[in-house]
Amino acid sequence: ESMQADATTTAVCGYCSTGCGLRLHLRDEEAVGLTPETSYPVNLGMACPKGWEALRVLDSEDRATEPLIRGSDGKFAAVSWDHALRLFTTRMKGIQRQHGPDSVAFLSTGQIACEEMAFLGALAKFGMGIKHGDGNTRQCMATAATAYKESFGFDSPPFTYDDFEQSDCMVFIGANPCIGHPIMWERVLRNQNDPEIIVIDPRRTESAMAATQHLQIRPKSDLALLYAITNHLIACECVDRKFINNHTEGFEKLCEHVSRFTPDAVAPMTGISADAIRQTAETIGRRKAVSLWWTMGVNQSYEGTRTAQAIINIALITGNIGRPGTGANSITGQCNAMGSRLWSNTTNLFGHHDFKDSADREKVASSLGIDPERIPTEPSWSYDGIMDGIRRGDIRGLWVIATNPAHSWIHQSEARNLLDRLDFLVVQDMYHTTETARHADLILPAAGWGEKSGTFINSERRYGVLKKVRRAPGKALADFHIFRALASYWGVEEMFAEWTDPEAVFRIMQRASEDQPCDITGIQGYEQIDRCGGVQWPWTEADAEGDFQPEQQRRLFADGRFYHHDGRARLVVDDVTAMPEAPDAEYPTLLMTGRGTVSQWHTQTRTNKSPVLRKLYPNEAYIEINPEDAAAMGVENGDQVRAQSRRGSLLATAMVTPTVKPGHAFMPMHYEATNQLTLGHFDPHSRQPSYKDCAVRIERA
Ligand code: SF4
Missing domain, CATH: 3.30.200.210 (Phosphorylase Kinase; domain 1)
Structure with missing residues (x-):
């Protein structure tokens, strides 16, 4: 350098x-x-x-630089690309012949470019006849996507980052942007409106400490709290009747549903006083531009979808949507989770169409120039469904691209057993050392960010360009080129004749996006995206001809029209459910997991390779414990403790801190062992794993 x-x-x-x-x-x-x-x-x-x-x-030295196959001695040996791709094709086709086309599945990621996701999804589903494939976005964004789709009629985060500066009240629910999204937090700090900043979180996080108000709720009492806030908004007439009448559906049912969630009734469940609940509701009601933001504390929950919708309901009934500084705003996790939501061809058909809709299948088939019969008529199984499929023996071949389930999937020991049960596991990754690669039969070396081109979509729906500024090491190839080569080895190269490079695929995506809410037919190409500082979707041909410039910030729903056929948003409510594994005498502590630091990312496959980032974060696993609990256990700050759940146990360093309340503990997800403790349970609507609640016992080691 x-x-x-x-x-x-x-x-x-x-x-x-x-x-x-x-x-x-x-x-x-x-x-x-x-x-x-x-x-x-x-x-x-x-x-x-x-x-x-x-x-x-x-x-880093552990970059995967050549294809590796596992020999009969269990050791990996380097082979040529030709050998590796032949092996991939022979084994996967063999499994499909013996057990049916659905016996092979893929697990992908929110970390590769849109064009790569599009290629993978089209190749797997339309070329290879693979029906089941999902992404690690199931672990972060599935809940928000499901909630938006049901409430707004499309998976459509409505905001633009400028809203952080335009609000006069921001409510963060299960979100710690100081750590998770530090540059967004910088935008909050630039806000000149003397904003009220309310953080709803069971931990006293960095964001909670910087807020004007922190509601330190009992873990997983957020849904009840949001209903109580809604109850009081209605009781004190802090709602926007005109907006409700003109633009929403279901207000009466909502009123009836929340009537029993009075602040007094909910106070004991949440640990927040009825007065504080009323005061929060009145603040939201009084302020002019209220934005509500959520991330994983909401999404990674057994009732996440309904919780996200309770947030959306508050924005809708107070008319806080479509104006500067407002919105019910899910902040995405990964650099291209938004791309995955539109282009991965897993839950939704290519370009956020519907697998079950024959007109959608026709449209996608014609924009791709393929036979509509090649498009499955059902969406894929979700990630947990694929894991269940492996357990039953229905899925025997798995192709994992740029994700690390052996570390990150909930209830880790079970996930690892399932990976070992496969007849053939292919891991396509930048590094040959990931926890998942240890289980692989074949490793395909992939280029990383900086070594390839394409686009990502950020949280505010902005397409941005990535560029090749480095040569990939050894024989590593861009995922795009691996997919292209596989199309040829599989014998379907004709179907992908037009898919020559990422920008050609971008043009195919544009065609498929026509008339969708995410229409990008007006974008001129990568050069324009680059020149304009990114372009937010939608950007239609009509937009391109209008006065609005792609450089301007764009928020959705300014006209109050939502994507349901009648143009109205839905107010969705549901029962509050019990925590699946509440603490008890044997396992008395509630464990939450999450982001621990600004300097590490996910399972640390990349960030752990930087000496600077490693220095900013302890390499040894730690667990946050309240001082009262620590005293009762005879544990001091820095002592080794054993944390044990019904599924596994681990050793960690005790970090004694009042940021968690007595009876609670917190452990960052970046450490390999963390998911040995978590319980495999899911939101029933989004199938997103609930990482934030399992019962553990912590003792001096
Ligand atoms: Fe920005 Fe990258 Fe840091 Fe995210 S990880 S805040 S995109 S610099």
Whole structure:
């Protein structure tokens, strides 16, 4: 990095959904350094440590540099691409011949480019006849997607980051943007409206400490609390009757449903006083521009979808949508989770169409130039359904792309057993050392961020461009080129004749997006996206001809029209359900898991390769315990403790801190062992795993 740069270019960051613009400093067309891009409308010259260190992790020694196959001695041996792709095809086709086409599945990711997701989904489903495939976005965004679809008629986060600066009241529910989305938090700090900042979270997080109000609720009492806030908004006439009448459906049912959730009734469930609940409702009711933001505390829950919809309901009944500084706003996790939601061809058909709708199948088939008969008439099984399929022996071949289920899937020991049960496991990844790669039969070495091109979509629906600024090490190939090669080995290259490079695929995506809420037919190409600082969807041909410029911030629903056929949003309510594994005498502590730091990402496959990022975060697993509990256990800060659940146990360093209440504990998800404790249970609507609640026992080790 000491080398002098001779040129620069820009690209969006490849970790989180903020989608910061980075300026890459090049020498002989290879990136030798980077700085945050000052003109990019997302990050305004800022980046978090992960972004700053994005190049360093590409140089790691454990990069997968050639295809590896596991021999009969259990050891990996390097083979040629030709050998690897032949093996992939022979084994997967063999499994399909013997056990049916649905016996092979894939698990992909929110970390690869839209064009790669589109290629993978089309190749697998239309080319290889694979019906079941899902993404790790099931672990982060499925709940928000399901909630939006039911409430708004389309999976459509309505906001733009400018809303952080325009609000006069922001409510963060199960979200810790200080750590999870630090550059978004910077936007909050720039807000000049003296905003009320309310954080609803069972932990006293960094964001809670910086807020004007923290409601430290009992874990998983958020749905009841939101209903009580709704109850009081109605009781004190803090609702927007005109908006409700003109733009929503289901208000009477909502009123009836929340009538029993009075602040007094809900106070004991939540641990928040009735007065504080009333005061929060009145603040929301009084302020002019209220935005409500949520992330994993809501999404990763056994009643996440209904909780997200309770947030959406509050925005709707108070008319806080479609105006600057408002919205019911799900902040996405991964850099391209939004791309996965539109383009992965898993839950939704290519371009957020419906597998079950024959007109949609015809439309997608014609925009791709394929026979509609090749399109499955059912959506894929969700991630947990695929795991169940492996358990039953229905799925025997699995292709894992840029994700790490052996670390990240809930109830880890079971997940690992299932991976071992497969007849053939292919792992396509930048690194040959991931926990999942240890179980693989075949490893395909992939290029990473910075070594390939394409687009990502960030949390505010903004397409941004990534660029190839480094050569991938050894024989590693961009996922795009691996898919292209596999199409040829599988014998379906004709179907993908037009899919020559990422930008050609982008044009196919544009065609398929026509007349969808996510229509991008007006985008001129990568050059325009790059020049405009990203382009938010929708950007239709009509938009391109109008006065509004792609550089301007765009929020949805300014006209109060939602995507249901009647144009009205739905107010959805449901019963509050009991926590599946509440603490008891044997396992008395409630364990929450989540993001522990700004410097590490997910299962640390990349971020752990940077000495700088490693220094910012303890390498040894730690667990947060309240001082009262610690005293009762005879544990002091820094002691080793054993945490045990009904599924497994682990050793961790005690971090004695009042950020968690007595009876609660918190452990970051970045450590390999964390999911040995978690309980495999799911939101029934989104099938998203509930990572935030399981019962454990903690003792001195
Ligand atoms: Fe920005 Fe997220 Fe990248 Fe950090 S990880 S630089 S916040 S996009």
